Amino acid sequence: MAAGGEPVRLIMSGAVVGQELAAEFGPLPPAMLPVGVQKLYELQLEALGGTRQHLVLPEGYGLTDYDRERLARAGVEVAPIPEGLRLGEAVVYALNSIGAGEGPVHILHGDTLIAEPPLHADDVIVGARRSNEYAWAEIETDASGRITVLVDTRAGEEGREHQPVAAGYFSFSSGVELLRSLTRMRGDFIAGVNHYAAGRPMRALGGGRWLDFGHLQTFFQSRLAVTTARAFNTVRIDGLTARKSSRDEAKIWAEAHWLQEAPPAVQVYCARLLGFGAEAGRSFYETEYEYLPVLSELFVHGALARQPWLRILASCEAFLRTCAQLSGGGSGDAALKALAADKTAARLEAFARETGFDIDAALSLEGRPAPSLRAIAERLVPAYDLQSGAADSVCHGDFCFSNILYDSRVRRIRAIDPRGLVGERPTLYGDVRYDLAKLAHSIVGRYDQIIAGRCRAERRGADFSIAFEPIACQPWLEAALGEMNVRGVRGRSVPVQAVTVSLFLSMIPLHADKPERQMAFIANALRLFLELDSQ
Structure with missing residues (x-):
């Protein structure tokens, strides 16, 4: 490490992603892209570690309170910059705004994850072999290994097969010299790095696995590594x-x-x-x-506008209507009883045995009285409408956002991981009320936010509370769900709401490894039950 001490580390995410990625996820800065239940910046911070970290974001981007708090807990300062700057100009603006000084500066591109960056080395560029024909900067070195120049290649060019390319992590021993070089080269980042390297020897190093999230093709390939x-x-x-x-x-x-x-x-x-x-x-x-993107990623971390989401829900409704037209000749009421009433009762008993939680004790939500968990389960049964006389139909059985992919090119969903069981019996068939409730438990129940840790749930004795990170699309998704009509069943009908409550009760014992999540499920079941009970 140079004499300058702890380096300033910049995650450069000052412009939104390109059109292809924006069409899939919305106009997000790259570090805010969803990767499973996390955002990319969370993985980047794990790899970088250390202090004096700064996340560079567009001035107009509104951080949620949850992200702001997570960044603050990690000791990360947000550096907002004007939109429309080139990369080199953005680096200059960020360094000046935070007062970086003479010491070392390390830069990570906001769409990049390096598994093992050389954190304790200065004047290095992480190099890796290209895996596609996007535009990269090839690294040329002399016989001693010193970098002589970075050479831009255009998209579509194959480049030299064995020539490493700059993978998106750069370290410089002198922030002042970097500023001078970038300024002299009028904000051209690659030209500025070349100018810096001409005066201060730089070398190329490996940095472990290189994951690039900056292009549609590379995004989905990189996501495989963190599945x-x-x-x-x-x-x-x-x-x-x-x-x-x-x-x-x-x-x-x-x-x-x-x-x-x-x-x-x-x-x-x-x-x-x-x-x-x-x-x-x-x-x-x-x-x-x-x-393809998963709907849970799009819901929790994406920024899609209203029309793309309505197209997604339209495809969900088309799938459910197709399923509803196909009956196995059995009873939908009997299937729903097994899937909701019987399963919930058995799961609550298991939860009580495994944890000692008193499922017969009265509870409350933020001071509002509520029945015990067992009493809620019993009071839900009449609301299921198990005397409807409805025939069964093809039923996915786990039709929630985490099991639904979306292909925006053909505007069609891809459902994965069907349940395939009613009780202990393998079957294609179930009840449409159950599939609609599974969809509702993501939209109204906000299950995926609980899984991602994007809520706050607390327990004080028998009193529970829960609050969710605001999601802009959630209110009108809930309204659109209410307009959904599958074989005469509305997406926000009383039976669907009742089954949605039961889903949160029945999943409690499945998350024994995360007691805090179990408490969130209880609090959420209370919230949803009290909303239903007040109608």
Whole structure:
């Protein structure tokens, strides 16, 4: 480390993403792109560590309170800059605005994640081999390994096969000299780096795995590296297929059976099954991997406008209507009783046994009296309308945002991970009220925000509270759900609302590894029940 001490680290995210990514996620600064349940900046901060970190954002970008607090807890200062600046100009503006001084400056492009950046080295550029024909800056070195020049290549050019390219992490021993070089080169970043390197020897180093989120193609490839799966199953993705496996043979076979036997009119909305079997004591099935955004990412972290979201919901409704037209000749009421009433009662009993939580004790939400969990479950049963006489229909069974992908090119959803079970029986069929409730539990219940930690839930004795990060699209998504009509059932009808409450009750024991999440589910079930009960 140079004598300047702890370096100033800039994550340069001062302009919104290009048109292709904006069409998928909305006009976000790259560091704010969704990557699973996190935003990219959270992964970047994990890799960078240290202090004196600054996240450079456009002046017009409105940080949520949750992001502001997370950045503050990590010791990160936000550096707003005017929009429309070139990269070199943005660096100059940011360094001047924070008063960087003479010491070292490290820069990470906002659309880049370097697994192991050389944090303790100065005057280096992380180099990596190109994986596509986007525009990159190739790194040329002399016999001693000193960087002689960065050479811009245009998009579409193959470049030299073995020539490393600048991967998006730069460190400089002198912030003042960097400012001079960028200013002299009139804000041209690559020209400024070349000017700096002519006076201060720089070298190229590796930095572990390089993930680029700056282009549509590379975004989805990079997201593969940070894909996670729940503890009770394993998902292995190789870029061609997604293999889901588990020791729960009944669950895996039921899902595979559903995907295989679903009628063609339904399959066009679903992941394509490629095969299934057993290996090393685990059952598995494989589907074609889709390079598409997940609705939970778009809802929690995206910035899509109203019309794209309405197109997404229109495709969800088309899928549900297609399913509703196909009956297995059974009773929808019987299926809903098994999926909602019976399952919820059994899950609450399991929760009580495993944790000692008194499911017969009266509760409250922010001082508002509420029944016990068992009493809520029992009071929900009449609201399900189990005497409707409705026939069953094809039922996905887990039709929530985290299991729905969206292909904006054809404006069609792709549903993954169907339930395939009613009780212990593998089947394609269930009830439309259950699928609508699963959709509602993402939109109205805001399940995905709980999973992402974008809410605050507290418990003081028997009193619970919960507050969610505001999401601009949520109110009109909820209104659009209310207008949805599938076989005469509205998306905000009383039966659907009642089943939505039951979903949060029944999922409590499934998250035993995260007690704080269980408390959020209880608080949310109370919120939703009291809203329903007040109607």
